[in-house]
Amino acid sequence: MSLNMCVRLIPQVLNNLHCRHAIITNFRVCKNLHPASYWYRFQSSHVTTPKSTNEIVVYHGTLTTQLRAVKIFSLMTSMSGIIAQPFIYNQLVSLHSIPLMVVAWSFFGFFTIGTPLLLHLLARKYVTVLKYKPDTDTYVATTLNIINIPKQLEFKPEDVKVPEVLGMFTTFTAKDKALFVDPRFFENPKHYGRIMGYDKPLDLKLYKATTSDNKK
Template structure:
């Protein structure tokens, strides 16, 4: 009887040990698979970042960010102070003074940030280049100081005959402003603008024939 009890307890202990061992092996496998996925994802992102070359940096980026921060801060302060200004102007009882003060506050609160954004939204702060795909990634700043990225290739770029205000080129229809002297290599600028392509000297003759 004692031998039977000992065999039974040993068998149960063996089953319990095998069950726990199986659970531990399963956990280790799951952890290993997750670690491999994370490592592969991290290595893929690292490889993509290493492939990109930083070929352009806008020199006015810190100044533009500082001005936009000041403008947005002034707008928020103007919105908060507008009820107080209107209340104080209403106590005076002058309608013309009330209109003038509201116009001034509204101009500095709404119009100035919009005008500033209209001018600076075309300014390219950085350009990265992927030599494996021939893709450029241009970075601009939106109204709320968040970075926007635009991917394009050299064939997506059009250079206007008469450049607009703060416009050097159009990439996928979006106007952008860049400066040639701030590229790490002038060849990048020439390739983006299409200056490396052969010139067609027969355009004028073709236009004359079409008119005839």
């Protein structure tokens, strides 16, 4: 029997013996027994998706976009100033005047380091977004740190303290952190009332003035 004849007879033999179905079945079994497949099934069966909490945006700061842009510009100028420090130093040394070097170095140092710090001190209390979680009855306030990255603070109405004398850009303090919000931009004024404690009963302290007549 020639080789060509054997090649022609192989498909007929496989069809007659139903080997095709057996090969497919064995292939599926081997695939399921593969370590990578087993690990994938094990991992998918044990990984739990985090529960999504319902968050309602109750406040959005209108100056958020402008604040981000100003801080980005300040950081870019500071990075440019830091990179240019060696070139500025060489130019100042060539002047051969120590007082002029001190004045010029202080001027460039203030705009390089002092401006981002001063801007952060003024804007660190500004709340860009305030969210409410009905499931836990908590609020999440978002502020910006010195490198313009959002920072969140979660608190409850019980954690809020309204100082008698408000500081600069301070509306209330939550967990000893001063925050600033504008009451005009709350979606629902009741949330502002809850945070500020307006829904609590008034604690009226009545004092009796006692007079004593010592005249005889």
